Structure formats: structure tokens, C-alpha cells
Amino acid sequence: MTTGTAQLDAVFTALGDPTRRDIVARLSRGDATVTELAEPYAMSLQAVSQHIRVLERCGLVSRGRDRQARPCRLEPGVLREAESWLEESRRTWSARMDRLEAHLAAVQERGQA
Amino acid sequence: MTTGTAQLDAVFTALGDPTRRDIVARLSRGDATVTELAEPYAMSLQAVSQHIRVLERCGLVSRGRDRQARPCRLEPGVLREAESWLEESRRTWSARMDRLEAHLAAVQERGQA
Numbered sequence: 600m601t602t603g604t605a606q607l608d609a610v611f612t613a614l615g616d617p618t619r620r621d622i623v624a625r626l627s628r629g630d631a632t633v634t635e636l637a638e639p640y641a642m643s644l645q646a647v648s649q650h651i652r653v654l655e656r657c658g659l660v661s662r663g664r665d666r667q668a669r670p671c672r673l674e675p676g677v678l679r680e681a682e683s684w685l686e687e688s689r690r691t692w693s694a695r696m697d698r699l700e701a702h703l704a705a706v707q708e709r710g711q712a
Numbered sequence: 713m714t715t716g717t718a719q720l721d722a723v724f725t726a727l728g729d730p731t732r733r734d735i736v737a738r739l740s741r742g743d744a745t746v747t748e749l750a751e752p753y754a755m756s757l758q759a760v761s762q763h764i765r766v767l768e769r770c771g772l773v774s775r776g777r778d779r780q781a782r783p784c785r786l787e788p789g790v791l792r793e794a795e796s797w798l799e800e801s802r803r804t805w806s807a808r809m810d811r812l813e814a815h816l817a818a819v820q821e822r823g824q825a
Contacts, residue, residue: 604730607730607733608728608729608730609728610728611724611725611727611728611733612724612725612728613728614724614798615721615722615723615724615725615726615728616721617717617720617721620720620724620797623801624800624801624804627800627801627802627804627805627808628804628808629808673801673805675802675805675806678798678801678802678805679802681798682795682798682799682802684727684733685727685791685794685795685798686795687737687740688736688737688740688786688791689740689788689791689792689795691737691740691741692740692786692788692791693788695740695741695742
């Protein structure tokens with residue numbers, strides 16, 4: 600699956616909320632129903648459902664087909680895409696720093712020769 | 713540096729915008745002034761400055777002290793903190809899948825014995 604720009608917008612925006620990040624962390628440990636997810640929060644079931652809908656819309660969470668419970672499940676591929684984006688920028692930065700260091704070392708060596 | 717919940721909120725929210733992600737990617741390749749950063753966009757210098765301020769407020773970008781140009785610089789530590797958060801959830805998920813697989817293999821083996 601390729602995560603387009605609009606989806607990445609939605610994924611990062613969704614993760615900009617602490618309750619939604621909590622829900623993602625919770626789902627990484629196991630699928631859970633909305634009722635189970637709502638339990639630790641002093642929040643209405645409706646408010647939690649709304650957070651889950653945001654996570655569903657950006658693709659981070661999917662819902663099971665079982666009509667009664669419809670457990671929520673984390674979609675790790677989407678998580679991975681967001682991680683890859685961050686990784687790429689950080690790696691580009693690191694590579695630049697390595698080149699800079701090598702350049703400075705070469706300059707210093709020439710100065711000592 | 714430890715990125716608190718509020719900072720992580722701000723970092724992910726800041727990255728939920730394609731222009732700001734572009735600016736971060738651009739800065740990973742080298743420091744740049746606001747004028748240089750604004751160049752590829754059909755956007756006012758003021759609009760670009762506003763995006764940069766959002767990136768500064770969450771700590772992803774810092775500005776140089778040179779009064780004339782004040783080049784923007786990426787802060788890789790903050791990028792790394794966001795990446796670590798995603799990595800942890802994905803790893804927890806992977807570990808769970810590995811355990812599930814091992815469990816299923818063991819069940820199957822017992823069935824065949």
C-alpha cells in the first residue's frame with residue numbers, strides 16, 4: 600500500500616492527539632472493542648467513538664466484521680509509512696552530517712600536512 | 713531531550729501539513745533562509761513564515777542567530793522522538809504477531825503428533 604500525501608496529512612494530524620496516540624498504542628498490544636478502548640478514559644463512549652472514526656478515516660485502524668462487537672484493529676502498514684517518512688528525513692540529515700564531518704577531517708589533514 | 717506529550721501533539725500536528733513536511737524534507741538536505749524556503753511555493757513569504765513558526769514552536773526547526781538571514785535548521789532529535797513513538801507501537805504489534813504465529817505453529821504440531 601502506498602500512502603499518498605493526503606493520507607499522510609490525515610495520519611500525522613490524527614496522531615497529534617494524545618488520546619488517539621493512546622488508542623493506537625493500546626491496539627498495538629491487541630484488538631479491542633470500542634467499549635474496551637473507552638474503559639480507561641473519563642470520556643463518553645461517543646467521544647471515544649469519534650476518535651476511533653478519525654483513526655479509521657486515515658487508515659490507521661480498521662474494524663472487524665463481527666456485527667456485535669466490531670473489534671478495532673491496528674493497521675501496521677500505515678504506521679510504517681509515517682515512520683518511513685520521518686526516517687527518510689532523519690537519514691538525509693545524518694548523511695549530510697557525515698559528509699560534513701569527512702570534509703572537515705580532510706581539511707584538517709591538509710592543514711597538518 | 714525528552715519529548716513530552718504536548719510537544720509530541722504539536723510535532724505530529726505540524727507534520728500533518730504537506731508544505732510543512734516539504735520544508736522539513738528540504739531542511740534535512742541543508743539549512744536555508746525563509747526566502748530560500750519560500751522559493752518553490754506559489755505562496756507569500758508571510759504564509760511560508762507562518763509555517764516555519766509552527767515548526768519552530770514544536771521544536772522541529774530552530775533559527776540561526778545571524779540577524780540578517782537567520783537560517784532555518786532542522787532539529788533531528790525531535791524528528792527522532794516522533795519516529796521512536798511510531799516505531800514502538802509497530803514493534804509491539806510485530807512482537808504480538810510473532811507470538812501468535814509461534815502459538816499457532818505449536819497448536820498445529822500438537823495436532824499432528
